[in-house]
Amino acid sequence: MSRIEAKKPSLCTNDPLTKERVNFSLSVFSGIVQSCYGPTGRLKQLHNGMGGYVRTTSQSSALLGGLSITHPALKILTASVRNHISRFSDCGLFTAILCCSLVEHFQRINFATCTVTKISRHLLSLCTDYLKSEACGCRVSVDFDSIKTLLSLVRSILASKPACMLNKTEANHLSTLVLKAFLLTIPHTIETNVVLGKCVIIPVKDKRVMDSTVFPGLLIEIPEFQLARTFPIKRVSSSTIKMALFCISMSGDLSSIGEGTVIVHHGISLEVAVLDQLLNLGKQLVNDQVGLVVCQKVIHPSLKQYLKEHCVITIDRVGVSMMEPLSQMTGSQPIAALHSVSPTCYGSLKDLRTESFVSKHFLHLIPNDTLVCSLILCNRNEMAWDELKLACQTAEHVLQLTIKQPLALLGGGCTETHLASYIRHKVCKALRGCLKLLNSFKMTRNLLYMGLRTELKHLLCP
């Protein structure tokens, strides 16, 4: 029995996570996130070596999305931070920094990992219990009757993003806008199931931040030549415009015919048949006094022409993302049939206007009940705009979460300092009772304290 091929060693390595490698990757990563933190943090430029899109950012969501991380331990850390961001939008950098500093400090003392987990779990429950309790000194309840707290909440989010390039007045202006937009999405009537509306962000680049505004209702961009020929509008009454919303293609192409074969005799055109159907539909719409037809997909030019002749405005290709706010705002149901359209599907609008911004022209759909609003967001350049958009979305999400639990914490490192001293106090008290745990507790307390102090350092020091 001879052996021809040498046996390959198996790929099991004894210890894939050597301390040096973990420490090295961790310190690089924590260096990145720590330098980004706070309003005075430094920006990071992410770009591919091959060229292409360059992003300047200090936000954790953009930063972690752009970093390519290979080390498994670090992967877990960043994945959990990203999952945290996907749930809560905010505080990604804080989570990352706290994680890194805790890991680094714990590694410095040589405890068994299970002790470390036990202690940190205990301290965590101590912290959360304290934060949940009424006695907590760093907790502020959010009052929805006055906008003061809400405004400072939004401002602290926007102001801590240096890559947005906002000065103080701009930040104040934008915070007001974001808050206004958020308040517009809250329904007037409270039912059992509260569904918040939507805020659509419309980009206008190369204008000043101060030019940003909020409109109740939807703004739909239209080409300039359409602007001239849209009026007059057919109205049911002075404050009601009937509207039909279609979610199928009205381009006159043949609908799906199934898997079998279709034999068409000479001289018969199916396209003509479909167009006939479309024009019949147009007739019905005109008869039903519809003043505005919006289609997700394409409308056949002949139908457009026909409707225009009867003073009906048509908007097509609005895309699937606009369908939900449109139907939510107007109360119309997306129609999917070309024959026998039920009149119950029509929605209504209060008014229709045109607006123009720099080189863009919009049709402004004003609803009766404002659930949907449009935020026109301006910034000087594209990179700063991207960053600003992300910040505004974060702020909106945070406001939504605040409705669920109307509590806020003091910013600027107050909460962290407070919590650290609380832990120290608690641990000292516990120490008197049990001297046996002295060492471990003291160490951990110091660690956590140090971890929290790192936060502070980065918040306060320029």
Place this chain on the structure above:
Amino acid sequence: MIVACVSSHQSMTGDGAKTFIILLSKLLRGLQAILDKREGSPFCEDIQRSKRDQKHCHSLKQISQSLLTFQTHILDHIMAQDLRKHFLSAFSSWEGEIGRDTMESILEAYFCGRIGNSHQKLLSQLTCDFYYRCIPFINGKNEMLDLVNEYFVELHSAVTGLPVSNSRILEGLVLHRDFAVYCPADGDIRLLIVTESIDSALSPSGLEFVVNAEVQYQASQVWITKRTEAIMKHLQNNNIKVLLSSVKQQEIVIYYAKISGISVVECLSSEEISLLCRTTGISPFIPTQDNICSEVSETMIAKFCQPLVLGSKRYVHLGLTRTCAFEPHCVIFCGPVHGVTEQHASAFHGAFKMLQQLFKAVDLSDGCEQPENTNNTSKTVHCSWQQSATQQKFIMENISCNREKVNDQQLKTSMAETEKQFIDSSSWVDENPSCNQTDLQKSSDLAMPLVKLESDFMFSALIDRGSSVKELQKPPLKCKHPSEMWVMNNSEPVVNYQRICNDAMTAIENTSVSKQLDAAQEYWKPGNPIVPFKYEKSYKHTVQSYTNLVIQAGSVLPVGGNFEILLHYYLHSYAKQCQQPKITLISTVIADALLSIPKILYRTTKENSFTQVYFKATSALQTNQQLPMHQQGLESVYCKYQLVASVLHCLTKLLTIDLIIGIKRPPQKTEVNDSEDDL
């Protein structure tokens, strides 16, 4: 091959992969050590010293054969005779109820080895809750466990970005899709399942549609629309509120559903559909010309049907009312990253597999003794019960058997098949050889006296393949196999007996263990309705003793290597008594290998070193005391038994191979290398 064996074992019992490998490697090393010694080894005695390799292979083959014998006879025997008095039952009473604290200790011991200690408690609580909330009534546990294991993917959902402590159990089912249309509805909601598109196409496949005029085309389009509308109206009239579809429906269907106030969930996976069908017992609805006007009967009732936001995804939350042995519930695992939730989910699944194994029993055919837990009077009572139940069962069997025409020839062929199978796989050879042998005897000599047949039956298992192990202790006569009792009591048994054996053999032909067990369980079920009411309470026990279970369903032992120490002890004592050198050797090797597991377990602890534990245990055994218990947790004996059996099976397979032939992609041989020397 080892990996395949391990993973198949793991997928069945949900546990024990590490133990499997440790045990196997120890066994192989032990055998290697024996072979290295050569001189004086009983396996080399009768071999001519001609070629070294051949001899080597030959001895290996012999080892594997004696392993087989060991597994089939001695292991079961020891399990039944010696170990069983140490087993604790997880059931609090005969009805098969399982106490919550027992359950918790079993689960905690299980999760101890599977996930980090920070979440053990939480997960075992979760599993325990899930078990008790899913189980509708006591006797449905096997069915429920089967269902949970089969559809586990559909019964759990993972949410990342939330702390682990947010994991919870939800009532009802979560379908991993969002509503295409959602119309809120109150009260009892009627649901309907469809598996094809409701909207009909202009020309279905295989048909031709001829367009003669434009008007005709328009009319047919209108007809299709009207038909869809009519179907949806019909569903609305039948008070159906939710439509569950496995395919994507046309936009027009969605449109009409919205008008009619019917919620629609599309693109459900086929597993989800089959789970829904299983739990509710309905079949999908197919709209045809005929049933458009008639009543829709295949509906299910839900208490609620609402959207559920889990993390960033929106799902459908269905609160079904129960129609089968499974109270619909589902688990939500939360964790910071996907890996954590996945790990928890697989541990949870494994726990349910383990529970499924826990409620299984092992039976043994050669007449072993009954549990000696009751005193004599109760024993006699049991015997009488047994007999009555047994007789009734046999009557049932006779009825069922009358249809089959059995002749000797058929018997022989089927026997040959089983024999072959036995040699090939032999993972499970409890009653197989014994039945074979009995049948052989009978077919060759039908006139054999009954008494002789009886004794043959007892020892037939041991004559197998010439390895005469007649020294095996003869089981006490007073507690005989009940079927034998019956044979003695009645005068015309032989034909019936053959039939019974035949039945048993057909049951055995299902190679997989679980199948066989199920078959065996079902086999005895027909007796249930006949048993008089007053026996019903003790029925379970009767059946258990009747089938001569090696391991009763729900047997548990404390964790911490107790099973291994016990088995080690009894194997050693058996080896001392045994006169067969081969068997002695094998037993010693296996016993020593078994001991390696507690050795590893107690490696780290300082106060409780292995030698101390081992010494305490053996001294307790020698003085017939209860074993000292160190830990709270319990583990399933069946899983352990299965583990030893699987390891031995794997070892047998390994040892019968003498050459590994590497083959490249074209089917001709290219090189011959390697022997199992290096394994």
